[in-house]
Structure formats: structure tokens, C-alpha cells
Amino acid sequence: MNADSKETAAVYSGGEQGGKEEATQAYPAVRQGASDEANAAPRSNSPLRIVALGGLGEIGINCMAYEYGDDLILVDAGLMFPDADMPGVDYVIPDFSWLRERADKLRGILLTHGHEDHIGALPFLLREFPTPIYGTALTLGILEGKLLEYKVEADLNPVQPRDTVTLGCFQIEFIRVAHSVVDGCALAIRSPEGVVIHTGDFKLDQTPVDGEVTDLGTFARYGDQGVLALLSDSTNVEREGYTISERYVGEALGDLFPKCKGRIIVAAFSSNIHRVQQVADVAAASGRKVLLNGRSMVNNVRIARNLGYLTISDDLLMDIRELNHLPPEQVCIISTGSQGEPMSALVRIAMDDHKQIKLEKGDTVILSSRNIPGNERTISELINHLYRRGADVHHEKVSEVHVSGHASQEELKLMMNITQPRFFLPIHGEYRHLVLHRRLAMKVGIPEERCLLAVNGEVVSFYNNTACIEETVETGRVFVDGKGVGDVGEVVLKDRRHLAEDGMVLVIIGINQHTGEFIYGPEIVSRGFVFEDESQAYLQTAKEMVREALKELSVEFLADRDEVRQIVRQTLKRFFKKSIERRPMVLPVILEM
Template sequence: MPHFFKKEQKLKIIPLGGIGTVTKNMYIYEYGADILIVDCGIGFPEEEQLGVDLVIPDISYLRDKLSRIRGIVITHGHDDHYGGLPYLIDDLGKPQIFATKLVSGFIQNKLTEVNKWKGQSLKIIEPEKDTLQLGSFFITPFRVNHSVPDACGLSIKTPIGQIIHAPDFKFDWTPVDGKAFEVGKLARLSQEGVLCLLSDSLGVTNRGYTASEKDIQATFDEQFAKAERRIFVTTISSNVSRMQQAINSSIKFGRRVVLAGRSIEQNVFTAKRLGYLHYPLETVVSLEESRKLQPFEVTYLISGCYGQENSALVRLARGERTNLEISEGDFVIFSADPIPGTERAVNRTIDQLIEKGARVIYSEIQGGLHVSGHGCRGDLAMMVGLTQPKYFVPIGGNIRHMHEYKRMVVEMGYDPQTVFEPKNGEWLEFGRDKAKIAGIMELNDVFVDGSLVGDVGPKVLEDRRVLSSEGIVVVILNKDKSGKIAASVGIVSRGFVYMADSTSLIRKAENLVRQEGAGRDIREWSKVKFRIEEKLGNFFYKETARKPLVLPVLVDSAA
């Protein structure tokens, strides 16, 4: 009689973001009928992605598996780890969210803003005592240090083995909030054996260990002592520890604090309410109240440290704020270093502020303004030593960071075959005896443009690029009473050539359009339109070495 053996289930780990990039972190853990999501973040658009506000993960893989999602666990309160929730939570079927106390406050704010908080289940987890069972996954959070308080890593125990998910961390022995990395807890968890470590890799090219967040306080005090006028401090809007230190210096030097920017204001009040920020209530004043104070009595905490379009600082630098402006001698302190992809925007903002007379203090000219929340090579090697995993996946860095992480692990004596460097969409498959990159799915960037989510694609972005660099030519044709395209042609140029100085060029273009369209049946409009776009595009390029966006329009003149 034949024997039938049940096929062993495999554990899948699928990165939808966060691999080969610093942002848009989102990971799927899949075992049998159960799916666990870790983080749901946003990314920032590239320079050429004109008009795009944010980039979010492509969740196409999950759309027919919503009933299998057991929950979403958020590791910490940075937008690149939880900022995608307002755009994706409904499409994910509104699964329960799990996060620490401060992060839960941030999430509630985000979902309330877009009217998606009602009916959403959100459970606060306490790393010191909580464990979770979500289907086949037994999750034990452990406290880590990062640039935002209440960050955690995850021990994820599965039937195949234990995974340590440690996205953004460092070992800070003197954290501002007084809550140290739970090293002992992680060591005890790791004694049970670690199948795979998913580890932050961003700081691997920096030797040694990352400095303590508390080191910033002395630099703030030094700069505040020099300032004779207003001080603007910009940092990540969720960096509560950094804002605490800016507030400490303000109090020390007799300054009141103004919260400039919606995200800063919202996060400060949330952190204060939940007990993560400490200051006398009279310290924070409104913008209107600050007008009664002398310039040396005011500090502004202002959003926009990455040069984000429409942030409070960027609008201030461009002179677009009607209620606040930069004056000669104001101090602007950048207490955050640009993340990859934001350097040009940050440099442009710094230049604009300097042109307006501000004294801008940033990392290239002043040390001690920023301490990374990501561990250096020593921190990352310590994590390896604590967990001693069988396999490794470097995450949260660019390709060069992932590759250098692999070199570090090999130098520590591990087999290079145990380090996987997948791309987003490539899934890892784990059995009891082996692991491999088992396949790849196609992922597309999903763009957020104002209230539009996913409606802006490559064609729209290409049109915007052409419009910004080449301009547009609108070709207006008429339909006559017989249903034919009339011989009259109108051409309007914007951003391409000045019409009054280009009459010969425009006349030739009108004749070319007549040749293609005049007398043709309107039922052939699609073909005519395509031919006009092609012919005029080539003609303009030949005449001007520029190729504007050509937009033919058919008007019913008989109506």
C-alpha cells in the first residue's frame, strides 16, 4: 500500500519595499494560509517624477489574499515605515494594526486626517511584556534604539524557525528617553536559534559605533548661545528625541517655541499627551503670540528638513508664507542629514535661505547637528554576534550597503552563500534545511499625486517631463456640417516658441496639419490625430531641435 507524505510548508518572505532603497518599507511573511505584514511605508519621488507627492508600495500580490492577512505590525514611527497606511489600509481589507504607544498615536492622527480611523482596529503593544499570535506567527517585540522613541525589532517564530526582523536600529547606551535596547531579551530569544536575520544595513560603510542621541544637546546649546535673533530648527517631524533637545535648549536660553508645520504640531502635541515629550505648557506659543516677543526670545520647530515640496520650511525659503518670513541674521539649523534622493532639494532650500540673509547651520559646516538613528558597522556586527543566524538579509539600505553588509558578514566568518541580496518583489523561501530566492513578481511604483492614488503612471510622467522642458503645442481643427475635417487650422504654443516671433514656423506647421487632416472623414480622427502628433513632432524637432507635446483637438464648428 503506498504511503503518502504531507508536503512540508515553506515560509515565504516577500519584500514589497525597503530592499535596495532606504524608504517604502513593507514586508510580507507568508506561511500556509497565514500572512503577516511588517511595516507599510512611503517613499519619496525622484527628481524626474514631476508633480508626484509620494510613492507607496505595490500591493497587487495581496489583493486576492485579503482574508489571509492576520495583521500589520509597525516597527517604529517614521513615515517610510507607517506612512502608507492611509493610502493602503482600505485596499488591504482594514486588518488589525499593532504598534507601540507613540507610533499608535501617530497612526491614529494619519488615519483620522483622511477619515479612515472609524472602524479601524489598532492594538498598542508594549515590548517589555507583550507577545502576539497572528495565525502561524508568534511575535515577540523587543525594544531597540532609533532616532524616534518607541522603536522595536521583532522576533517572529514560525513552524520553520525564528526570524529576527530588525529594520532600523542602533545601540544607544544613553538614549534621550532613557529606554535602552533590550539586549538581554534579544540574547535570550536568540538562544532558541535564529533561522534568518533581516537587518538594517544603511550604516555599514561607517566604521565604529553610532554616537548617542544625547550628544546633540551640547551642539544645540552652543548654537543657541551664539544666536542673537530667531532660531529655526528643522528635523524629521517624528524625531521626538531631537525636538525634546531643541526645546531643552530653548528653555535654557529663555526662548518660547513655535510649532511651524502641521506634521510638527501634530506630532509634538501627540508626544506630549502620551508622555514622550516633557516641557512646561507655557513653553509652546502660537505664531500670533510669538509676534509680541523679541527675535531673541523665539525658536521655531519647522518641518521640511528633506526639502519636501510644500513643507513649511521650503515655502518659507521661497517666500511663499504670508504669515512668516526669514529676516537678516536668523539662524536656521538643519538637524537631519539628507536621505538618498533628497540631496538636491535640501541644497536648493539651504541656498534660498542664505540668499534671504539667514545663517544656515548644517552638517557640512558644523559637526554634531545630527546623529544617525542607524547603526554603524560596529552596531551591525554586534547584532550578528547576538543573534548568530543561519541566514542573512540586509534591508533598509541601497545596493552598495547591502553588498558591503555581505562583506562584513563574510569577514566575521560566515559563508557568503548564507547572505541573500534580493530585489523588491523577489521572494525568499525557507524550508527546515535550506533557503533560496524562489521567484520574482513584477512591482510597479504607485504614485500619490494630491488626492490621486495610482492614477499617475509612466505616460503621465513622461508628458509632464516634456511639458516642463519642451512645452506644448495645441492644434485646433474643426468638423464641418458634412462630417469632414475642415481646412481651417489653429495652433497655440505655450512654453515652446513665442508665437509673434515664429509666424513662419507656425504657418508651415498649419500647412502640414492641413495635408494630414483637411477633407478626411471624422471617423478617421484617431488615425489623423496620431499622424499629426507624429508629423508635427518630427517637423518641430527638425526646425528647432525641440520636440514639444503636440495635442490635436477636434472642435464641432457646426454646433
């Protein structure tokens, strides 16, 4: 989409979007009042450039950069949990190479909310790019706990909804939105080119647990004054209608708890403070005390209570040492591990590997969360193990114990109609979500040529009320494995997948270091390939194949260690492929004796 093909500048006002008349004056910057106009940054010859370093075309690692002239801001910096084809990887974070070239421009990082896919990469980012961070109280509280864990210091600046932050030429207002975590905000980002509304994750919950509804009035104010572009959450675009209120989960749990005779374990995301509050309220009404299980659950509840976002009395909470002294019908455990994460609290309980908590027949486990795409098989295995322990399991597919925190189609349409953007860009979703959200915008009445579609690395440029995708910059994924960041790449993952699928064969050979003669071996050791005790005859044949191949080599050839390794590798690969149709990793080890 070239800038030359764009329509002339226009301002929409009044009526339905499809029938609005276009004004001839230049597109104005959004104003909060007459005094703000004088404070607006002066227009230069630079375009406003928006670059997704993660989160466009995938679920997770959300990170969006806004660049104008010599100023750059980041919105969120999240992580992604590894897929099944990433063995050994702990986390996936964005590649910040593009940002590294512009580090002197970075003015600050703005956070929409406290979920891992929006803040999880910050401990790694801040080690290299120390910069001020702005977010609401709970968002920064959760982040601070992560930074302490990683021993990273940061300049944290708390804000409240409707506060405005100025960073270089950018003026950013935080706008309250409802989501599955407390203190979520959208951002109105004012630049010399106009205002961009970045929704973050949101839904239009009219009866939220804490009474803090999405601030439609502020969105409408910007819509009346002029919005250059709307960047909107696409996660739930495939769902028709409206997303059910979070309060509905509390009602469902209130019906379920009295029917449970044994202990109840509710697994949820530790950041879902509203869910924790509702579980605690229902537990109290049912005469049950609450045990918090899992480090992140304990930490986030502590932070939320200290900040006043959770109202759970000390009398309601119990210590794990009290667990075996209370009747099962008086116990409710709120735990992490709803996604079946290895070594999480719930998984250890399901595997009967938890030191203090043992499932008994008649206990009830409630998975009160949505399955993250890619985790379906892991969660299915978790449920099977819970049933093997005699528990009764309730989850999203069979019980109404979870509602989404993301807007469905009618809410997405309403956001478009309220903000009345000139341009629309779907964010936060896999590629199909972005495509469907773009189509939804066209149905609402935004012209097709103004509905943009970009993926990670594509630069969306706005200049003089035109928009185009002008280039592609370097982006990608960085794998975190233990303390190593970026030292595991595709080659290493390929080797790990190879080992996981086909196993390894180690071939040990001794060669005289003076004469180059073959004097020992070969000895063959396998791991994950065949069971050696039952395959001695087969491995003996493999040894003979290697020995015959080496006997045919001259002493001069044997002196070349690399050539010997290559001959051994080729000989065994052909033998394994022909005899049993397997391709193990063959690692020759040459000992100079």
C-alpha cells in the first residue's frame, strides 16, 4: 500500500461512519483542552512509524514501538511460553536488535497491564535498555516482583487512568479498560501526526467485580476530536456477540461449591485478581478456609492485598501446616498450574509429587482459565492425571467456570464506532485473527484502503494523513534457557528435536597419535535410540560396519580426524536408515592413544 495511493486528508464527524462527509482541513491532533494545543509537539518532516517487535501474527510477546523523529516509545514487552517444538526452552522473548540501533531515542516504556505476555520480557530488556517505565499500581507491583527475582533495577513510575505522560514529542493518556487483570489501560498516544488509540487487551464488562468499567466516555471524547488510527485487540474476533461478565464466574462458582463434598482446588492465573477475589468470597460463604498454593499466586495476592485490590481477611487464609487438621469440606485451595506447566503446583499435585497436598477421592478440581493455544494436549494430560487420583474435574469445556477477558465481535465494533478512526490496524492475535478483525472493520464502515494489515517487523508509516507499509525491519524470537538468553538458536533447537525424536549414537574410536593407526574400538553407546541390552547383536553389526570402513582407509587418511568422523557418520547413517529406518544423531569421538 503506497502513500501515493492514499486519499486526501479528512476529518470524520457525526452520523454513521460509512456516510460521514470529509472535511478539507488538515487532520487535527486530538486535544483535551485549549491549553493543550500550545503544548503539542511541532510537526516535522518525519512520519509516525509503528513497528511491532512481537504480537502481530502470534499470541504473546506483545511489544509495539512508536517512533517519530528522534523520539521512540515502547508499549509493553511481553514473553511467550515455549511450544512443544522448543525442547528445553523456558521463555520466548522478542528480538530487540532493531531497538538496539535506536537506544538513544528510547524515551520510556508504557504498560497496558500486568500479564506475562505484556510485561514478561522486561527483566531482560531493562538489563540492556534502562529506561523509565509507566504503568498502573498493580501492573508495576507485579513487575517489581519479577524484577526483584531477576535482580534488575528499574525506574518505575505509577500512573492512574486519565493521567497523561509526556515522553519527547509523545503525549500519552492512560484510559481505563476492563480485562481479566485489575488496572488494565488502553493508551491514547498523541503525536504530531495525530492520535493513535492502542487498546491493549480489553472487553466491555458492564458489571466488573471491582466496579471499574471500561471508560467509554474518554474513548468517545477522542472519537469526537479525531483519531488517526485505532490499534485494537483481535484475540476474540472469532466469537460473535458479547463477552460474558467476569461476575458470571462468581455466580457459577457459588452454585458449584455447595455441591462439593471434599476439598476444592481452583486453578487460575495468579494475575487474575478478580477471579481470586470471587473464589475467596465463595469459599467464605461456603465455610471453607483458603490456602494459596504456588509462588506466583502467593506473591501476586500479597501485592494485590497491600495495594487494596483484594479484600481477603487474615482469618480466611490458612497456612499449609493447617491443611491436614481441617476436614476436607472446609478447605479451598487456590493454585497455579491451570495450563499444565511442568513443575507447577497443580501438576505436582496431579502427579502425586506434592509434599504437602495429596488428592483424595471425592476432591474437586476447577480449572478456571482459558486454554492458551498450543497447551491443549498438556492440559488434557493434566485432566487425565487428576481423574486418576479420583478427583472430579470442572473446566471450560464442561462447566461455566471461566469467561474471557477479551472483547468479542460486538464489543470490537462498538470500539470502532466510538473512536471513529481514520485508519484501523488489528493487533494482538494470530494471522487469522488479524485478517478477520480487518474484515470486521470494513463491515463497520471503515474503507478497505484504510484497514491496514501488518505482521511483526513491518513498518506502518503515517504522514500527512496517509498511511502505508513502507519496509520490513529485523524482528524475531530470542529463546531463554536457564540463565542463557539468546544462546539457543534454531540450530540448537533442531539438534534437540533430532535427539528427542531419533536419539543419539556415540561412537568411540582409538587411533595411535604417532602412527595414525586404528588401534581401538569402535565402542558404541546409544541414548534414546535402542535398548542396548536387548540389541547387542544389532549394535555388534554396526561396529563391524564401522571397523570394515576404517580398515579400508590408509594411515594418512586416518590421521585426518575430520575425515574419519565423516566416514563413521556416513557409514552408520546408511546402516541405520537401511536396516531399521531410523536417523539417530551420530557423534564420533576420536581418542588419540
